Amino acid sequence: xxVHTRCxxxxxxxxxxxxxxxxxxxxxRKGTKYINIQCKKCLNTDDYHLNDLRxxxxxxxxxxxxVSIIAGLVGTFLLSYYxxxxxxxxxxLGMFAGVPFIATSIMFRQNIMKVNAFNQNFLSE
Numbered sequence: 251x252x253v254h255t256r257c258x259x260x261x262x263x264x265x266x267x268x269x270x271x272x273x274x275x276x277x278x279r280k281g282t283k284y285i286n287i288q289c290k291k292c293l294n295t296d297d298y299h300l301n302d303l304r305x306x307x308x309x310x311x312x313x314x315x316x317v318s319i320i321a322g323l324v325g326t327f328l329l330s331y332y333x334x335x336x337x338x339x340x341x342x343l344g345m346f347a348g349v350p351f352i353a354t355s356i357m358f359r360q361n362i363m364k365v366n367a368f369n370q371n372f373l374s375e
Contacts, residue, residue: 251267251268251269251271251305251308251361251364251365251368252265252266252267252268252305252306252308253265253266253267253268253303253304253305253306253368254266254303254304254305254306255287255298255302255303255304257289257291257292257294257296258294258296258298259289259292259294259296260289260291260292260294262289262290262291262292264287264288264289264290264298266285266287266303268285271364271367271368272367272368272371273300273301273303273368273371273372273373274371274373276300277300277373283299283300283301283373284297284298284299284300285297285298285300285303286298300373301372301373304369305364305365305368305369306365307361307362307365308361311354311357311358311361312358314354314357315354315355315358318350318351318353318354319347319350319351319354321350322347322348322349322350322351323347325347326343326347329342329343330343
């Protein structure tokens with residue numbers, strides 16, 4: 251997940267990638283409440299407190315969601331064009347359209363839950 255803050259020198263947005271879902275988990279695993287991040291604009295490095303960081307939703311999941319829905323619809327239309335009308339066909343058509351939608355919806359929802367969990371829980375000083 252990506253976390254963002256502002257550079258203390260040039261006020262540009264800086265980001266950092268973390269594998270931890272909450273600030274508390276980061277603190278427990280790393281043993282520190284500070285992250286050393288380098289600004290890509292001014293190249294200054296500074297320590298940022300975990301409470302100063304905000305997690306953001308990944309636009310990657312929205313793109314995957316759109317591509318999977320389009321692929322499911324294209325697969326549905328191609329399958330309906332080349333096959334006859336039957337119950338089996340409608341079951342397969344439902345799978346082509348439904349499985350990508352359900353899978354990406356679950357991934358998108360999990361990403362939102364991770365972002366909310368990181369942003370809602372702060373560390374005590």
